[in-house]
Amino acid sequence: MWDRVVESVPNISEGRRREVVEAVVAAADGPDRKVIDFSMDADHNRAVITLVGTPAGVEEGILGLAGKTLELIDLRKHTGAHPRMGAVDVIPFIPVRGVEMEDCIALSRRVGEKIAQEFDLPVYLYEESASSPQRRDLAAIRKGEFEGLAEKMLLPEWKPDFGPTRPHPSGGAVAVGAREFLIAYNIELATSDLSVAKKVARAVRHSSGGLRYVKALGFPLEEKGVVQVSMNLTNFKKTPVIRVFELVKREAARYGVNVLRSELVGMIPRQAVYDVAAACLQLDSLTPDYVLEDRIEEALS
Amino acid sequence: MWDRVVESVPNISEGRRREVVEAVVAAADGPDRKVIDFSMDADHNRAVITLVGTPAGVEEGILGLAGKTLELIDLRKHTGAHPRMGAVDVIPFIPVRGVEMEDCIALSRRVGEKIAQEFDLPVYLYEESASSPQRRDLAAIRKGEFEGLAEKMLLPEWKPDFGPTRPHPSGGAVAVGAREFLIAYNIELATSDLSVAKKVARAVRHSSGGLRYVKALGFPLEEKGVVQVSMNLTNFKKTPVIRVFELVKREAARYGVNVLRSELVGMIPRQAVYDVAAACLQLDSLTPDYVLEDRIEEALS
Numbered sequence: 001m002w003d004r005v006v007e008s009v010p011n012i013s014e015g016r017r018r019e020v021v022e023a024v025v026a027a028a029d030g031p032d033r034k035v036i037d038f039s040m041d042a043d044h045n046r047a048v049i050t051l052v053g054t055p056a057g058v059e060e061g062i063l064g065l066a067g068k069t070l071e072l073i074d075l076r077k078h079t080g081a082h083p084r085m086g087a088v089d090v091i092p093f094i095p096v097r098g099v100e101m102e103d104c105i106a107l108s109r110r111v112g113e114k115i116a117q118e119f120d121l122p123v124y125l126y127e128e129s130a131s132s133p134q135r136r137d138l139a140a141i142r143k144g145e146f147e148g149l150a151e152k153m154l155l156p157e158w159k160p161d162f163g164p165t166r167p168h169p170s171g172g173a174v175a176v177g178a179r180e181f182l183i184a185y186n187i188e189l190a191t192s193d194l195s196v197a198k199k200v201a202r203a204v205r206h207s208s209g210g211l212r213y214v215k216a217l218g219f220p221l222e223e224k225g226v227v228q229v230s231m232n233l234t235n236f237k238k239t240p241v242i243r244v245f246e247l248v249k250r251e252a253a254r255y256g257v258n259v260l261r262s263e264l265v266g267m268i269p270r271q272a273v274y275d276v277a278a279a280c281l282q283l284d285s286l287t288p289d290y291v292l293e294d295r296i297e298e299a300l301s
Numbered sequence: 302m303w304d305r306v307v308e309s310v311p312n313i314s315e316g317r318r319r320e321v322v323e324a325v326v327a328a329a330d331g332p333d334r335k336v337i338d339f340s341m342d343a344d345h346n347r348a349v350i351t352l353v354g355t356p357a358g359v360e361e362g363i364l365g366l367a368g369k370t371l372e373l374i375d376l377r378k379h380t381g382a383h384p385r386m387g388a389v390d391v392i393p394f395i396p397v398r399g400v401e402m403e404d405c406i407a408l409s410r411r412v413g414e415k416i417a418q419e420f421d422l423p424v425y426l427y428e429e430s431a432s433s434p435q436r437r438d439l440a441a442i443r444k445g446e447f448e449g450l451a452e453k454m455l456l457p458e459w460k461p462d463f464g465p466t467r468p469h470p471s472g473g474a475v476a477v478g479a480r481e482f483l484i485a486y487n488i489e490l491a492t493s494d495l496s497v498a499k500k501v502a503r504a505v506r507h508s509s510g511g512l513r514y515v516k517a518l519g520f521p522l523e524e525k526g527v528v529q530v531s532m533n534l535t536n537f538k539k540t541p542v543i544r545v546f547e548l549v550k551r552e553a554a555r556y557g558v559n560v561l562r563s564e565l566v567g568m569i570p571r572q573a574v575y576d577v578a579a580a581c582l583q584l585d586s587l588t589p590d591y592v593l594e595d596r597i598e599e600a601l602s
Contacts, residue, residue, distance in 0.1 A: 036600040262583045267593040277577035282563050292568040299337040
C-alpha cells in the first residue's frame with residue numbers, strides 16, 4: 001500500500017443512469033488512486049463513490065470526477081428523495097494512513113479553490129474545513145437546495161468560500177471539506193416495540209445529551225419484527241465503537257430488552273477494530289506492532 | 302504482500318553468542334521470505350526466529366538456516382535450561398494466508414526429507430505432520446534430550462521419519478511439523494493469592510478438563526504483587542481468544558477476583574483480532590471485506 005493514504009467519498013446527483021455513474025468513476029481512477037466502491041440509489045437519485053489514494057492522486061481524481069460530473073449531470077432535470085444542491089453535491093476528504101486531519105483540511109481548500117477556478121462552480125467549505133461555525137454542518141449549507149441557491153447565495157453570510165456568487169447553471173454548488181472516517185453501525189434490539197429503539201437512540205446520541213460523536217435514530221425492521229438503533233459514528237478515535245455498543249446494551253436493558261445482533265453498513269477502519277478487541281480483552285492497547293500481518297507488511301515495505 | 306504466506310518459527314540451541322544467531326538469521330533471509338523477528342534467551346541458551354514468506358521461499362530459507370546452524374552450533378558443548386535434542390531443535394510451519402494446514406503438512410514433510418538427505422540429520426515429524434499419535438507431542442519426542450538420543454532412537458517406536466537411525470554427532474536430531482498459529486496470552490488477576498491463578502488455570506486448560514486448545518499455568522508476578530494466568534492458545538479458530546478471556550474472568554469471579562489487565566506476548570493473527578471484535582459487538586462475522594485497509598489492499602493487488 002501507499003505510505004500516505006487519503007479517502008474521499010464524493011456524492012453525485014445521479015442514481016439511475018448507470019452509464020453516467022460509470023463514466024464518472026472512470027474519470028476519477030488513476031495510477032495513484034483507486035475507486036474501491038460505489039453504490040447507486042434510484043429513489044435518492046444519488047451515487048456514493050469511494051476513492052482512495054495518495055493525497056496528490058486523490059486530488060487529481062476528484063478534479064477529474066468533478067469535471068465529468070458537471071459535463072454529464074444537469075440538476076435542472078434532477079428529482080430525487082435526497083436533499084442536494086449540486087451535480088457533484090459533497091466532497092469530503094478523510095485521513096486514512098500517514099496523514100493528519102490538518103493535511104486533509106489543506107487538501108480540501110486546495111481542491112475547493114481549483115474546482116472554483118476550473119469549472120466556475122461556487123464552493124462551500126464544511127465540517128473541519130469550515131470558515132465559520134455555521135458552515136460546519138452540511139445540512140445548514142444545503143438547506144434550500146439547488147432550487148433556492150441563487151437567492152441564498154446573495155445573503156452575505158452565505159457567500160461561497162471560492163468561486164462566483166451565483167450558482168453554476170446546471171451544476172449548482174458543491175460542499176468540500178475534511179472529516180474523520182464515518183462508521184455506519186446498526187444495533188438490532190430483541191423487541192418489536194419501536195419506542196424502546198427511539199428511547200435508546202435518544203439516550204446515546206449527541207444531540208439529545210448522549211455521546212459526543214454519535215448520531216442515532218430508532219427504526220422498525222418490519223420483516224424481522226424487531227427494532228433497530230441506526231447510528232453514524234463520526235469519530236471512532238474519540239467515541240470508540242465498543243463504548244457505543246455497551247451504552248446501547250445498557251440502555252436497552254432498562255426496558256428488559258436484549259441486543260439481538262449488530263451490523264456494519266459499509267466499512268470500518270482497521271484501528272477501530274483493533275480498539276474494540278483491546279477494550280474487550282483488557283489489553284493496554286492493540287497497536288499494529290502486535291499483529292502478524294502488520295509486522296509482515298512493515299518488514300516488506 | 303504475497304498472495305500465499307507461510308510462517309516458520311525455528312528454535313535453535315544458541316541464546317548467548319549473538320554473532321552466531323545473526324549468521325543463522327542471515328542464512329534464512331531471501332527475496333521471497335523475510336525474518337521479521339528473533340529473540341535470544343541466555344538462560345535457556347536458545348533463540349526463536351520468525352520467518353515468513355511464500356511456501357517455496359520459506360522452504361529455501363529453512364534449508365539455509367538448518368545448514369548454517371549445523372555448521373556453527375555443536376550440541377556437545379551446549380548447556381541451558383530449556384530441553385533440546387538438536388542444534389536446530391524444532392521447525393514448525395504455520396499457515397498464514399492463502400495456505401491450508403494440508404499445504405503446511407506437505408511442506409513439512411518435503412523439508413524434513415530434504416534436511417535428512419542434505420545434512421544426514423534424523424528428522425521426526427510432529428504435531429499435525431506426525432506419523433503416529435505419540436509423535437504429535439513435541440515433549441514426548443524430545444524426552445531424554447540430546448544426551449539420551451542415541452539410545453532412544455534404537456527403539457522401534459522412535460525410529461526417525463527421515464534420515465539415519467543415529468544422531469548427527471554435533472547436531473542431534475530435529476522435529477519438523479505443521480501447526481496452527483500459537484498465541485501467547487497472559488491475564489493478570491487483581492489478587493496476590495497464587496492459588497486463585499492456579500485454580501483458574503486448571504479450570505480453563507485442556508489437560509485438566511478445560512477448553513480444547515488452551516494450555517495454562519498460574520504464576521505470581523512478585524514485583525506487581527498480583528498473579529497471572531499464563532496461556533498458550535494453540536488454535537484460535539476453534540477456541541477463540543474472547544472465549545478464553547470470558548471463561549478466565551468468570552472463574553476468577555468465583556473467588557471474588559477481577560481481571561486486572563491482559564497482555565499478548567509476541568504476535569496475534571489479524572483474523573483473531575477481528576473475531577474478538579465481532580464477538581464483542583455481536584456482529585454476525587467480521588471479514589476483511591468490511592475493513593477499509595483490507596479493501597484498499599484488495600483493490601491494489
